[in-house]
Amino acid sequence: MASPHFDIVARLREIAENGQRSDQRVAAAVLEDADFATHASIERLAEKAGVSEPTITRFCRMLGFEGTRDFKVGLAQSLAIAGRFISVNPADASTGNGVPSIIASSAMNAIETVTGLINRADLDQAATIVAGAGMVRAYGSGGASSMAATELENRLFRLGLPAAAHIDGEMQQMTAATSNKDTVIVAYSLSGEVKPVIDAVTIAGRYGAKTIAFTAANSSLAAAAQLILPFHIEEGTNVYRPSPARYALLALTDMLAMSVAEKIGAPAVERMRRIKNLQGMQKSDAPNLPLGD
Amino acid sequence: MASPHFDIVARLREIAENGQRSDQRVAAAVLEDADFATHASIERLAEKAGVSEPTITRFCRMLGFEGTRDFKVGLAQSLAIAGRFISVNPADASTGNGVPSIIASSAMNAIETVTGLINRADLDQAATIVAGAGMVRAYGSGGASSMAATELENRLFRLGLPAAAHIDGEMQQMTAATSNKDTVIVAYSLSGEVKPVIDAVTIAGRYGAKTIAFTAANSSLAAAAQLILPFHIEEGTNVYRPSPARYALLALTDMLAMSVAEKIGAPAVERMRRIKNLQGMQKSDAPNLPLGD
DNA sequence: TCTTCAAATGTAATTTAATTTCATGCAAGC
DNA sequence: GCTTGCATGAAATTAAATTACATTTGAAGA
Numbered sequence: 076m077a078s079p080h081f082d083i084v085a086r087l088r089e090i091a092e093n094g095q096r097s098d099q100r101v102a103a104a105v106l107e108d109a110d111f112a113t114h115a116s117i118e119r120l121a122e123k124a125g126v127s128e129p130t131i132t133r134f135c136r137m138l139g140f141e142g143t144r145d146f147k148v149g150l151a152q153s154l155a156i157a158g159r160f161i162s163v164n165p166a167d168a169s170t171g172n173g174v175p176s177i178i179a180s181s182a183m184n185a186i187e188t189v190t191g192l193i194n195r196a197d198l199d200q201a202a203t204i205v206a207g208a209g210m211v212r213a214y215g216s217g218g219a220s221s222m223a224a225t226e227l228e229n230r231l232f233r234l235g236l237p238a239a240a241h242i243d244g245e246m247q248q249m250t251a252a253t254s255n256k257d258t259v260i261v262a263y264s265l266s267g268e269v270k271p272v273i274d275a276v277t278i279a280g281r282y283g284a285k286t287i288a289f290t291a292a293n294s295s296l297a298a299a300a301q302l303i304l305p306f307h308i309e310e311g312t313n314v315y316r317p318s319p320a321r322y323a324l325l326a327l328t329d330m331l332a333m334s335v336a337e338k339i340g341a342p343a344v345e346r347m348r349r350i351k352n353l354q355g356m357q358k359s360d361a362p363n364l365p366l367g368d
Numbered sequence: 369m370a371s372p373h374f375d376i377v378a379r380l381r382e383i384a385e386n387g388q389r390s391d392q393r394v395a396a397a398v399l400e401d402a403d404f405a406t407h408a409s410i411e412r413l414a415e416k417a418g419v420s421e422p423t424i425t426r427f428c429r430m431l432g433f434e435g436t437r438d439f440k441v442g443l444a445q446s447l448a449i450a451g452r453f454i455s456v457n458p459a460d461a462s463t464g465n466g467v468p469s470i471i472a473s474s475a476m477n478a479i480e481t482v483t484g485l486i487n488r489a490d491l492d493q494a495a496t497i498v499a500g501a502g503m504v505r506a507y508g509s510g511g512a513s514s515m516a517a518t519e520l521e522n523r524l525f526r527l528g529l530p531a532a533a534h535i536d537g538e539m540q541q542m543t544a545a546t547s548n549k550d551t552v553i554v555a556y557s558l559s560g561e562v563k564p565v566i567d568a569v570t571i572a573g574r575y576g577a578k579t580i581a582f583t584a585a586n587s588s589l590a591a592a593a594q595l596i597l598p599f600h601i602e603e604g605t606n607v608y609r610p611s612p613a614r615y616a617l618l619a620l621t622d623m624l625a626m627s628v629a630e631k632i633g634a635p636a637v638e639r640m641r642r643i644k645n646l647q648g649m650q651k652s653d654a655p656n657l658p659l660g661d
Numbered sequence: 662t663c664t665t666c667a668a669a670t671g672t673a674a675t676t677t678a679a680t681t682t683c684a685t686g687c688a689a690g691c
Numbered sequence: 692g693c694t695t696g697c698a699t700g701a702a703a704t705t706a707a708a709t710t711a712c713a714t715t716t717g718a719a720g721a
Contacts, residue, residue: 116678116679117678117680118678129679129680129681131679132679142679143678143679143680144679
């Protein structure tokens with residue numbers, strides 16, 4: 076088995092709080108010294124956690140790994156990316172000191188997770204559909220989804236594609252009703268259970284639009300849309316902590332937009348050059364700044 | 369032993385060309401399917417490479433690892449980000465195939481950079497100022513900055529702080545003119561040279577507002593604001609590629625918001641519980657979803 | 662061309678690690 | 692207070708990796 080498609084660290088934190096007694100111990104032991112966990116034998120790890128060896132194996136299986144070895148590899152991968160930000164004791168996490176690392180690690184993990192999960196073929200197909208669209212409408216409500224929808228509009232219009240983001244339920248449904256077969260809907264939802272978005276996708280589909288959804292597999296939205304780009308981000312329980320899911324959605328949106336840009340090719344480059352040129356005239360020159368401040 | 373401090377992949381390529389006969393075979397086998405190499409047993413790997421099992425162990429030792437297990441972990445770490453997409457021909461990297469990894473690695477880089485750069489004391493001071501504000505106004509224009517400004521509003525209002533984002537130059541200047549000493553301005557700009565934002569910050573400062581800026585050090589905006597949280601993200605030259613800076617700004621905003629939440633403490637938790645509760649009543653229940661879809 | 666010897670590699674035995682099976686004990690429900 | 696089912700651990704088993712030792716290979720000098 077390859078790495079499972081979730082944020083291991085977030086999952087471990089979750090289990091350390093709400094899991095079985097032994098699972099809690101194991102999760103805590105792993106979090107306390109993740110590097111040790113990747114290198115130590117099951118025996119020493121069991122000893123450190125104060126549980127038996129089979130418990131470790133079961134723990135790994137529960138997480139979706141094939142076994143202990145597999146878990147270690149998966150953990151090592153997660154650590155390679157964001158590991159240096161894992162704070163040793165949770166006390167750190169509650170003081171200001173740990174804030175940057177918590178943010179960084181959860182964001183990176185979210186991006187990593189979603190990168191592992193994305194199906195390239197589906198992404199490519201979505202990009203083809205979007206690149207050939209007469210009109211693209213991006214739907215999403217709530218913080219993360221609406222940000223992603225807005226961002227998609229932003230990206231696509233720069234590529235010369237007619238695109239609009241609608242983050243209001245009423246507008247989603249009304250615009251959906253104007254769809255035809257040249258319309259492409261891109262819907263965002265973490266839960267996949269936001270009624271206005273589901274309805275809008277259903278309506279648009281009925282009018283012949285192609286519908287793409289970034290959402291949870293097996294959700295109502297997934298059922299309503301034609302092409303699903305599924306993802307799932309484990310949320311922590313720390314209420315202070317912002318949702319890492321927005322990084323995931325942003326990354327997915329970037330991937331789609333970049334794929335679309337590559338499909339469109341040269342004309343897109345020219346358009347971006349024009350926008351950049353325009354900015355150059357207005358602001359002081361800083362040639363290496365991105366499009367849009 | 370932890371992972372050795374060199375580029376495993378480069379070393380493998382080297383060995384595949386100039387190593388011992390068996391080492392060449394092993395290196396080639398690993399490069400050909402690195403993912404397999406991290407997961408397979410020494411037996412199957414030996415079989416694939418056409419060598420004996422001890423050769424594999426010796427190979428790993430030669431590379432500086434403790435043994436085969438250790439090597440697998442190290443390899444997994446090296447592969448974590450870009451390596452998963454190691455392919456025999458580099459051409460792949462520029463086609464659609466590499467899109468997810470390009471996005472992921474540049475985003476992570478941006479977040480990591482900004483995490484390393486942030487001054488905790490300044491962040492903390494900014495959080496204190498924001499937490500005690502009578503009104504917070506977030507300014508930013510262009511894609512990344514306006515997203516960050518919007519996001520800050522989003523975050524702060526959930527904490528019960530009066531906050532508004534203004535992404536339009538006119539509005540920035542008009543609202544700035546209504547400032548008083550209880551007003552806090554948070555300005556975003558990648559370049560630090562966006563005139564309306566600079567002007568708005570200057571005006572607000574003149575009326576007694578406290579001004580905070582996330583922007584480039586030594587820029588005009590940095591000169592105009594009172595507290596600077598400087599950052600700089602190197603932009604790539606691939607025009608198709610979206611700016612990773614927005615991940616950096618988002619992360620910075622998250623850090624600020626989380627620090628503010630911790631300063632406010634309990635009341636903030638209660639407010640978030642209420643918002644979550646409200647969502648629970650409207651949507652189908654998914655207890656672990658973030659605030660805002 | 663033939664030795665000779667050292668380095669490279671393989672075979673089989675051994676050790677170490679991980680997993681399965683089965684037993685025990687604890688807690689929730691009747 | 693009994694029963695049932697699940698969590699956990701002990702011991703046995705299996706799988707994996709390593710060591711010790713044997714064989715091969717190939718290069719250098721006779």
